[in-house]
Amino acid sequence: MTSTTSPPLPAVDRPQPSAAPAGRSPRRRMRKDLLRSRIAAWSAVVVIGAFGLLPVYWLLATALSTPESTFQFPPKLIPTDLTLGNFTALAENDQLIDYMINSLVVASVTAVLSVVVATYMGYSFSKFRYTGRRSLMHLVLASQMFPQALLLVTLYTVFSSFGMLNTYTALVLSFTTFTMPLCVWMLKGIFDTIPDALLEAASIDGASRWRTLHSIVAPLAAPGMIAAGLFAFVRGWNDFIFALTLADKEKQTLPPGLVSTYIGEFQTAWPQLMAASLIVSVPVIVAFMFLQRYLVGGMTAGSVKS
Structure with a gap:
Protein backbone atom coordinates (compact mmCIF):
# COMPACT_ATOMS: atom_id res chain seq x y z
CA MET A 1 0.00 0.00 0.00
CA THR A 2 1.53 3.26 -1.11
CA SER A 3 0.85 6.58 0.57
CA THR A 4 0.68 9.67 -1.51
CA THR A 5 1.77 12.98 -0.07
CA SER A 6 0.50 16.26 -1.45
CA PRO A 7 3.19 18.56 -2.74
CA PRO A 8 3.98 21.57 -0.55
CA LEU A 9 2.13 24.75 -1.38
CA PRO A 10 4.20 27.57 -2.75
CA ALA A 11 5.02 30.26 -0.22
CA VAL A 12 3.05 33.42 -0.69
CA ASP A 13 4.72 36.69 0.17
CA ARG A 14 2.39 38.47 2.55
CA PRO A 15 3.07 42.00 3.90
CA GLN A 16 4.24 41.77 7.46
CA PRO A 17 3.16 44.52 9.86
CA SER A 18 5.96 46.82 10.81
CA ALA A 19 7.10 46.13 14.31
CA ALA A 20 7.19 49.66 15.80
CA PRO A 21 8.74 50.05 19.19
CA ALA A 22 6.21 49.82 21.92
CA GLY A 23 5.02 53.17 23.29
CA ARG A 24 6.20 55.36 20.41
CA SER A 25 2.72 56.30 19.21
CA PRO A 26 1.39 57.36 22.67
CA ARG A 27 4.56 59.37 23.30
CA ARG A 28 4.20 61.19 20.03
CA ARG A 29 0.60 61.92 20.85
CA MET A 30 1.56 63.26 24.26
CA ARG A 31 4.27 65.43 22.76
CA LYS A 32 1.85 66.86 20.22
CA ASP A 33 -0.73 67.58 22.92
CA LEU A 34 1.92 69.24 25.08
CA LEU A 35 3.12 71.34 22.16
CA ARG A 36 -0.44 72.40 21.34
CA SER A 37 -1.14 73.36 24.95
CA ARG A 38 2.06 75.42 25.09
CA ILE A 39 1.22 77.18 21.84
CA ALA A 40 -2.29 77.94 23.11
CA ALA A 41 -0.95 79.22 26.44
CA TRP A 42 1.66 81.48 24.83
CA SER A 43 -0.89 82.73 22.30
CA ALA A 44 -3.21 83.70 25.16
CA VAL A 45 -0.32 85.44 26.96
CA VAL A 46 0.58 87.39 23.81
CA VAL A 47 -3.03 88.46 23.20
CA ILE A 48 -3.63 89.51 26.80
CA GLY A 49 -0.25 91.25 26.95
CA ALA A 50 -0.97 93.16 23.73
CA PHE A 51 -4.38 94.13 25.08
CA GLY A 52 -2.82 95.53 28.25
CA LEU A 53 0.37 97.06 26.84
CA LEU A 54 -0.93 98.57 23.60
CA PRO A 55 -2.58 101.54 25.38
CA VAL A 56 0.65 102.14 27.29
CA TYR A 57 2.63 102.09 24.06
CA TRP A 58 0.19 104.50 22.42
CA LEU A 59 0.47 106.77 25.46
CA LEU A 60 4.26 106.81 25.13
CA ALA A 61 4.13 107.28 21.37
CA THR A 62 1.79 110.25 21.71
CA ALA A 63 3.95 111.78 24.44
CA LEU A 64 6.98 111.63 22.13
CA SER A 65 5.15 113.01 19.10
CA THR A 66 4.75 116.57 17.90
CA PRO A 67 1.29 118.17 17.94
CA GLU A 68 1.18 118.08 14.14
CA SER A 69 1.90 114.35 13.88
CA THR A 70 -0.59 113.55 16.62
CA PHE A 71 -3.58 114.55 14.51
CA GLN A 72 -2.40 113.22 11.15
CA PHE A 73 -4.60 110.74 9.30
CA PRO A 74 -4.13 107.88 8.92
CA PRO A 75 -2.28 107.65 12.24
CA LYS A 76 1.14 106.04 12.33
CA LEU A 77 1.68 103.10 14.65
CA ILE A 78 5.38 103.97 14.90
CA PRO A 79 5.94 107.74 15.12
CA THR A 80 8.76 109.23 13.10
CA ASP A 81 8.93 112.82 14.36
CA LEU A 82 10.08 112.20 17.94
CA THR A 83 10.61 114.99 20.44
CA LEU A 84 11.28 115.39 24.16
CA GLY A 85 9.80 118.87 24.26
CA ASN A 86 6.59 117.61 25.82
Whole structure:
Protein backbone atom coordinates (compact mmCIF):
# COMPACT_ATOMS: atom_id res chain seq x y z
CA MET A 1 0.00 0.00 0.00
CA THR A 2 1.53 3.26 -1.11
CA SER A 3 0.85 6.58 0.57
CA THR A 4 0.68 9.67 -1.51
CA THR A 5 1.77 12.98 -0.07
CA SER A 6 0.50 16.26 -1.45
CA PRO A 7 3.19 18.56 -2.74
CA PRO A 8 3.98 21.57 -0.55
CA LEU A 9 2.13 24.75 -1.38
CA PRO A 10 4.20 27.57 -2.75
CA ALA A 11 5.02 30.26 -0.22
CA VAL A 12 3.05 33.42 -0.69
CA ASP A 13 4.72 36.69 0.17
CA ARG A 14 2.39 38.47 2.55
CA PRO A 15 3.07 42.00 3.90
CA GLN A 16 4.24 41.77 7.46
CA PRO A 17 3.16 44.52 9.86
CA SER A 18 5.96 46.82 10.81
CA ALA A 19 7.10 46.13 14.31
CA ALA A 20 7.19 49.66 15.80
CA PRO A 21 8.74 50.05 19.19
CA ALA A 22 6.21 49.82 21.92
CA GLY A 23 5.02 53.17 23.29
CA ARG A 24 6.20 55.36 20.41
CA SER A 25 2.72 56.30 19.21
CA PRO A 26 1.39 57.36 22.67
CA ARG A 27 4.56 59.37 23.30
CA ARG A 28 4.20 61.19 20.03
CA ARG A 29 0.60 61.92 20.85
CA MET A 30 1.56 63.26 24.26
CA ARG A 31 4.27 65.43 22.76
CA LYS A 32 1.85 66.86 20.22
CA ASP A 33 -0.73 67.58 22.92
CA LEU A 34 1.92 69.24 25.08
CA LEU A 35 3.12 71.34 22.16
CA ARG A 36 -0.44 72.40 21.34
CA SER A 37 -1.14 73.36 24.95
CA ARG A 38 2.06 75.42 25.09
CA ILE A 39 1.22 77.18 21.84
CA ALA A 40 -2.29 77.94 23.11
CA ALA A 41 -0.95 79.22 26.44
CA TRP A 42 1.66 81.48 24.83
CA SER A 43 -0.89 82.73 22.30
CA ALA A 44 -3.21 83.70 25.16
CA VAL A 45 -0.32 85.44 26.96
CA VAL A 46 0.58 87.39 23.81
CA VAL A 47 -3.03 88.46 23.20
CA ILE A 48 -3.63 89.51 26.80
CA GLY A 49 -0.25 91.25 26.95
CA ALA A 50 -0.97 93.16 23.73
CA PHE A 51 -4.38 94.13 25.08
CA GLY A 52 -2.82 95.53 28.25
CA LEU A 53 0.37 97.06 26.84
CA LEU A 54 -0.93 98.57 23.60
CA PRO A 55 -2.58 101.54 25.38
CA VAL A 56 0.65 102.14 27.29
CA TYR A 57 2.63 102.09 24.06
CA TRP A 58 0.19 104.50 22.42
CA LEU A 59 0.47 106.77 25.46
CA LEU A 60 4.26 106.81 25.13
CA ALA A 61 4.13 107.28 21.37
CA THR A 62 1.79 110.25 21.71
CA ALA A 63 3.95 111.78 24.44
CA LEU A 64 6.98 111.63 22.13
CA SER A 65 5.15 113.01 19.10
CA THR A 66 4.75 116.57 17.90
CA PRO A 67 1.29 118.17 17.94
CA GLU A 68 1.18 118.08 14.14
CA SER A 69 1.90 114.35 13.88
CA THR A 70 -0.59 113.55 16.62
CA PHE A 71 -3.58 114.55 14.51
CA GLN A 72 -2.40 113.22 11.15
CA PHE A 73 -4.60 110.74 9.30
CA PRO A 74 -4.13 107.88 8.92
CA PRO A 75 -2.28 107.65 12.24
CA LYS A 76 1.14 106.04 12.33
CA LEU A 77 1.68 103.10 14.65
CA ILE A 78 5.38 103.97 14.90
CA PRO A 79 5.94 107.74 15.12
CA THR A 80 8.76 109.23 13.10
CA ASP A 81 8.93 112.82 14.36
CA LEU A 82 10.08 112.20 17.94
CA THR A 83 10.61 114.99 20.44
CA LEU A 84 11.28 115.39 24.16
CA GLY A 85 9.80 118.87 24.26
CA ASN A 86 6.59 117.61 25.82
CA PHE A 87 8.53 116.31 28.84
CA THR A 88 10.80 119.34 29.21
CA ALA A 89 7.74 121.60 29.21
CA LEU A 90 6.48 119.85 32.34
CA ALA A 91 9.45 121.05 34.38
CA GLU A 92 8.56 124.64 33.51
CA ASN A 93 4.99 124.25 34.76
CA ASP A 94 5.06 125.16 38.45
CA GLN A 95 1.33 124.55 38.82
CA LEU A 96 1.77 120.92 37.82
CA ILE A 97 4.40 120.45 40.54
CA ASP A 98 1.94 121.89 43.07
CA TYR A 99 -0.68 119.38 41.92
CA MET A 100 1.79 116.55 42.42
CA ILE A 101 2.66 117.73 45.94
CA ASN A 102 -1.05 117.89 46.77
CA SER A 103 -1.52 114.35 45.48
CA LEU A 104 1.40 113.03 47.50
CA VAL A 105 0.14 114.66 50.69
CA VAL A 106 -3.49 113.59 50.28
CA ALA A 107 -2.74 110.04 49.10
CA SER A 108 -0.13 109.42 51.81
CA VAL A 109 -2.32 110.67 54.64
CA THR A 110 -5.27 108.70 53.25
CA ALA A 111 -3.20 105.51 53.19
CA VAL A 112 -1.93 105.97 56.75
CA LEU A 113 -5.33 106.89 58.16
CA SER A 114 -7.08 104.02 56.36
CA VAL A 115 -4.57 101.45 57.59
CA VAL A 116 -4.64 102.70 61.20
CA VAL A 117 -8.43 102.73 61.46
CA ALA A 118 -8.84 99.48 59.52
CA THR A 119 -6.28 97.74 61.75
CA TYR A 120 -8.21 98.45 64.93
CA MET A 121 -11.58 97.71 63.37
CA GLY A 122 -10.42 94.53 61.65
CA TYR A 123 -8.75 93.29 64.82
CA SER A 124 -11.90 94.02 66.81
CA PHE A 125 -14.12 92.17 64.33
CA SER A 126 -11.75 89.20 64.22
CA LYS A 127 -10.73 88.59 67.83
CA PHE A 128 -13.53 90.02 69.99
CA ARG A 129 -17.15 89.00 70.47
CA TYR A 130 -19.61 91.66 71.60
CA THR A 131 -23.18 92.77 71.04
CA GLY A 132 -23.75 94.37 67.65
CA ARG A 133 -20.50 93.09 66.17
CA ARG A 134 -22.10 91.28 63.25
CA SER A 135 -24.47 94.15 62.51
CA LEU A 136 -21.57 96.59 62.49
CA MET A 137 -19.63 94.33 60.12
CA HIS A 138 -22.56 94.20 57.72
CA LEU A 139 -22.95 97.97 57.97
CA VAL A 140 -19.32 98.48 56.97
CA LEU A 141 -19.77 96.08 54.07
CA ALA A 142 -23.04 97.73 52.99
CA SER A 143 -21.29 101.08 52.64
CA GLN A 144 -19.56 99.68 49.54
CA MET A 145 -22.90 99.14 47.81
CA PHE A 146 -23.60 102.84 47.25
CA PRO A 147 -22.12 104.61 44.23
CA GLN A 148 -19.44 107.04 45.31
CA ALA A 149 -20.82 109.87 43.20
CA LEU A 150 -24.15 109.49 45.00
CA LEU A 151 -22.58 110.69 48.24
CA LEU A 152 -20.82 113.66 46.67
CA VAL A 153 -23.62 116.12 47.35
CA THR A 154 -23.97 114.93 50.95
CA LEU A 155 -20.25 115.21 51.65
CA TYR A 156 -20.10 118.62 49.99
CA THR A 157 -22.93 119.86 52.21
CA VAL A 158 -21.34 118.47 55.38
CA PHE A 159 -17.90 119.88 54.63
CA SER A 160 -19.41 123.24 53.67
CA SER A 161 -21.30 123.40 56.97
CA PHE A 162 -18.09 122.84 58.94
CA GLY A 163 -16.01 125.18 56.78
CA MET A 164 -13.80 122.36 55.52
CA LEU A 165 -14.09 122.92 51.78
CA ASN A 166 -10.89 123.60 49.83
CA THR A 167 -8.77 121.85 52.46
CA TYR A 168 -6.67 118.72 52.62
CA THR A 169 -8.90 117.47 55.42
CA ALA A 170 -11.96 117.31 53.19
CA LEU A 171 -10.11 115.31 50.55
CA VAL A 172 -8.53 112.91 53.05
CA LEU A 173 -11.81 112.23 54.86
CA SER A 174 -13.74 111.71 51.63
CA PHE A 175 -11.12 109.30 50.24
CA THR A 176 -10.89 107.42 53.53
CA THR A 177 -14.66 106.98 53.52
CA PHE A 178 -14.41 104.74 50.47
CA THR A 179 -11.09 103.02 51.12
CA MET A 180 -11.65 102.04 54.74
CA PRO A 181 -14.40 99.36 54.26
CA LEU A 182 -12.29 97.26 51.90
CA CYS A 183 -9.22 97.72 54.11
CA VAL A 184 -11.22 96.59 57.15
CA TRP A 185 -12.40 93.38 55.54
CA MET A 186 -8.98 92.69 54.06
CA LEU A 187 -7.26 93.00 57.43
CA LYS A 188 -10.01 91.08 59.21
CA GLY A 189 -9.34 88.12 56.94
CA ILE A 190 -5.64 88.33 57.77
CA PHE A 191 -6.28 88.58 61.51
CA ASP A 192 -8.49 85.50 61.27
CA THR A 193 -5.46 83.47 60.16
CA ILE A 194 -3.52 84.34 63.32
CA PRO A 195 -4.09 81.56 65.91
CA ASP A 196 -5.90 82.53 69.08
CA ALA A 197 -3.42 80.36 71.00
CA LEU A 198 -0.72 82.92 70.20
CA LEU A 199 -2.78 85.67 71.77
CA GLU A 200 -3.54 83.53 74.79
CA ALA A 201 0.17 82.83 75.25
CA ALA A 202 0.89 86.56 75.16
CA SER A 203 -1.84 87.16 77.73
CA ILE A 204 -0.39 84.49 80.02
CA ASP A 205 3.01 86.18 79.76
CA GLY A 206 1.43 89.39 81.02
CA ALA A 207 1.02 91.31 77.76
CA SER A 208 -2.00 93.58 77.58
CA ARG A 209 -4.34 93.59 74.61
CA TRP A 210 -2.79 96.83 73.41
CA ARG A 211 0.72 95.37 73.66
CA THR A 212 -0.39 92.14 71.97
CA LEU A 213 -1.81 94.00 69.00
CA HIS A 214 1.19 96.25 68.44
CA SER A 215 4.02 93.84 69.31
CA ILE A 216 2.71 90.49 68.07
CA VAL A 217 -0.29 90.81 65.76
CA ALA A 218 0.78 93.87 63.76
CA PRO A 219 4.18 92.45 62.67
CA LEU A 220 2.49 89.23 61.55
CA ALA A 221 -0.13 91.20 59.58
CA ALA A 222 2.41 93.60 58.04
CA PRO A 223 2.01 92.30 54.45
CA GLY A 224 -1.74 92.81 54.61
CA MET A 225 -1.35 96.27 56.11
CA ILE A 226 1.03 97.24 53.31
CA ALA A 227 -1.41 95.90 50.70
CA ALA A 228 -4.28 97.85 52.26
CA GLY A 229 -2.15 101.00 52.43
CA LEU A 230 -1.15 100.66 48.80
CA PHE A 231 -4.77 100.29 47.77
CA ALA A 232 -5.72 103.40 49.73
CA PHE A 233 -2.77 105.33 48.28
CA VAL A 234 -3.76 104.50 44.71
CA ARG A 235 -7.37 105.42 45.46
CA GLY A 236 -6.35 108.82 46.77
CA TRP A 237 -3.87 109.34 43.93
CA ASN A 238 -6.33 108.57 41.12
CA ASP A 239 -9.53 110.18 42.37
CA PHE A 240 -11.01 112.80 40.08
CA ILE A 241 -14.57 113.76 40.94
CA PHE A 242 -14.11 114.42 44.68
CA ALA A 243 -10.83 116.28 44.18
CA LEU A 244 -12.49 118.42 41.52
CA THR A 245 -15.55 119.25 43.63
CA LEU A 246 -14.25 119.56 47.18
CA ALA A 247 -11.05 121.51 46.53
CA ASP A 248 -10.12 124.68 44.72
CA LYS A 249 -7.22 125.07 42.33
CA GLU A 250 -4.68 125.44 45.13
CA LYS A 251 -5.62 122.14 46.81
CA GLN A 252 -6.55 120.08 43.77
CA THR A 253 -4.70 116.87 43.05
CA LEU A 254 -3.24 115.67 39.77
CA PRO A 255 -6.28 114.17 37.95
CA PRO A 256 -8.40 117.37 37.94
CA GLY A 257 -5.24 119.46 37.67
CA LEU A 258 -4.20 117.76 34.44
CA VAL A 259 -7.66 118.21 32.98
CA SER A 260 -7.81 121.90 33.80
CA THR A 261 -4.27 122.46 32.49
CA TYR A 262 -4.28 120.61 29.18
CA ILE A 263 -7.94 120.20 28.20
CA GLY A 264 -9.61 123.39 27.01
CA GLU A 265 -12.91 124.31 25.47
CA PHE A 266 -11.62 124.45 21.91
CA GLN A 267 -8.33 122.53 21.97
CA THR A 268 -6.66 119.71 23.87
CA ALA A 269 -2.88 119.45 24.18
CA TRP A 270 -2.73 115.68 23.83
CA PRO A 271 1.08 115.26 23.64
CA GLN A 272 1.64 117.30 26.81
CA LEU A 273 -1.24 115.54 28.55
CA MET A 274 0.18 112.11 27.70
CA ALA A 275 3.64 113.13 28.85
CA ALA A 276 2.24 114.39 32.14
CA SER A 277 0.24 111.19 32.57
CA LEU A 278 3.40 109.12 32.20
CA ILE A 279 5.29 111.25 34.71
CA VAL A 280 2.55 111.13 37.35
CA SER A 281 2.32 107.34 36.99
CA VAL A 282 5.92 106.90 38.12
CA PRO A 283 5.25 107.06 41.91
CA VAL A 284 2.58 104.37 41.73
CA ILE A 285 4.74 102.15 39.52
CA VAL A 286 7.72 102.51 41.86
CA ALA A 287 5.52 101.70 44.85
CA PHE A 288 4.25 98.54 43.17
CA MET A 289 7.77 97.48 42.19
CA PHE A 290 9.13 97.75 45.73
CA LEU A 291 6.03 96.45 47.51
CA GLN A 292 4.99 93.76 45.05
CA ARG A 293 5.82 90.78 47.26
CA TYR A 294 4.03 92.38 50.21
CA LEU A 295 1.04 93.16 48.02
CA VAL A 296 0.69 89.59 46.75
CA GLY A 297 1.23 88.15 50.23
CA GLY A 298 -1.26 90.54 51.79
CA MET A 299 -3.96 89.91 49.20
CA THR A 300 -3.72 86.12 49.59
CA ALA A 301 -2.99 85.84 53.30
CA GLY A 302 -6.62 86.00 54.34
CA SER A 303 -7.91 83.64 51.66
CA VAL A 304 -7.08 80.47 53.63
CA LYS A 305 -7.75 80.21 57.33
CA SER A 306 -5.20 78.21 59.25
